[in-house]
Amino acid sequence: MLELKSVGKSVGGETHIRDVSLELTRGSLNVLLGPTLSGKTSLMRLMAGLDAPTSGTIVMDGKDVTGVPVRQRNVAMVYQQFINYPALTVYENIASPLRIQKRPKAEIDEKVRKAAALMKLTDFLDRTPLNLSGGQQQRTALARALVKDAELVLLDEPLANLDYKLREELREELPKLFAETGAIFVYATTEPHEALLLGGRTATLSEGRITQFGETAEVYREPRDIVTARTFSDPPLNILPVEKRDEEFHGREGLRFRASDGQRSLPDGSYKIGIRPHHLSFGTSEASDGLAHLDAVIAISEVTGSQSFIHADRGENRIVALVHGVRRVEPGDRIQLSFDPANCLVFGEDGQTAAAATRPLAA
């Protein structure tokens, strides 16, 4: 088990990691989710022991490893860039951690060939990494991390520089491959849907702080505050200021809708509602089934295959909707978007979640 106890890291007066406490259990899959510069890599470097924290302690299996350099820990790490030893062949690249551990030759050979087969590198073992494609280079790096039988496996956006198909494939296989080793598996990503696909537990990071840590689906469904919800939403979460009076929410530009069952008990006052883009759909003006309606003016529409992104303006607010089907709309068109209030996240003025979505949601 890896425990981080109020770990902090600042470099030259700049705080990279702020008071992070985490407990990662053996054999678990943990996702660090956050935008670029949110401190994912810094946090991983602290976990690995590449950097020493400026405050707090790091405990591995009950042993304080705070200042212990990376060489004396049993970790493996894969970077976003394809990092291999260019002067060595793929075989030697994969074998390198085992060679350092002075394992018997037969064992090294067996492990390397097994890892290479899993990563589909068997045909390339005699080449040097720079003669491989990007995907093969990254698989070499992953194979090296795999043979090591490390206690802690850190993957820092390992698939970000790969093409779409390879990414899908590897994303599916990776957790399985590493789960067998019983290691603590940490996976950093900027993409919310990648976190959801991986499952496991997710820690959302924002500005060097862990905003929430829990089961991935739970963090997605019930974010603790507005920052977590924002981090865990792609395309970005639509946030609208509203006022609750009795059983109704009143917003700007004539927005008005009835609170859902879960929201009714909230005291009157100012709130912010968060609407995920895929919960918005093209609506009809008949306010019938308890749906809320938004009037907006199209700014941009993008069609991506079977879905369309609609960017629309409401006063000074820009909202994004992800709707099914190909919609032919022109910038400047007036449209009406509707959403189910039960799908809204409601945040108080302080940013804390006042009422989570009451309906079980699909991702």
Next chain:
Amino acid sequence: MTATDVRLADEGSANTDLVRSEDALKARARQKAGGFKPKALIPILYIIFLLLPIYWLVNMSFKTNQEILSGATLIPNDPTLRNYQVIFNDPSWYMGYVDSLIYVLMNMVISVAVALPAAYAFSRYKFLGDKHLFFWLLTNRMAPPAVFALPFFQLYSAFGLIDTHIAVALAHCLFNVPLAVWILEGFMSGVPKEIDETAYIDGYSFPKFFFKIFTPLIASGIGVAAFFCFMFSWVELLLARTLTVTDAKPISAIMTRTVSASGLDWGVLAAAGALTIIPGAIVIWFVRNYIAKGFALGRV
């Protein structure tokens, strides 16, 4: 397996096609140009201009002294190897080359060995005043060697180092270490820091990482740095002459010896000059592919 073979074969034929079409293109270009291009005159003139003194030197080295003094001839009337015989039969002559080579090689080894860790530190670590120190290293090249001749002479006399190879080798480090650091730093910064970290994660100790993983990656940088050290040390005359008397006298200093009571021995001097060019030419041959990168200090 067969699939790979087929693919390889495909690539092979594609390559030959490419070569063929390239040849055809060139041939067409030649045809179109109709043989002589006036544009080509400029580089030709330039090269002749550059090579003329060297040709003259080599030409002279095969002439007798009378012929040299009697006027200009493009080809020796009476080719002779006497000048070279003089050099190769007289230890006081040929030992000059040996002495020069010894201190140049010593300097190369010292400079590169000292510059490697320094360059690594500059490229990988941040420390107080690192940028200033790095620039200061280069400023060492700004002062003319003559400035250092007197202090060096005094210092080495005090330590009894005058007229030794190591004295010259150390003196030349003044110019060559900063240069080597500068070149190597550029090459090292081209290697991602993550490679170092991956090696540490894998469990490499620093020396093992440095020699097994890192050095092969900057091998061309080391070659270029060594070449520049060689070049500057080989052509440097002033310090080498000041710090030596007889035992470690460099060839360029010995060449001034040909002035004697009977006048100047032009032929021998020319032969000595021609021989001096050879080591440099050999070294350039080995590093020719990296030189351009070296001039850019690895920052290409």
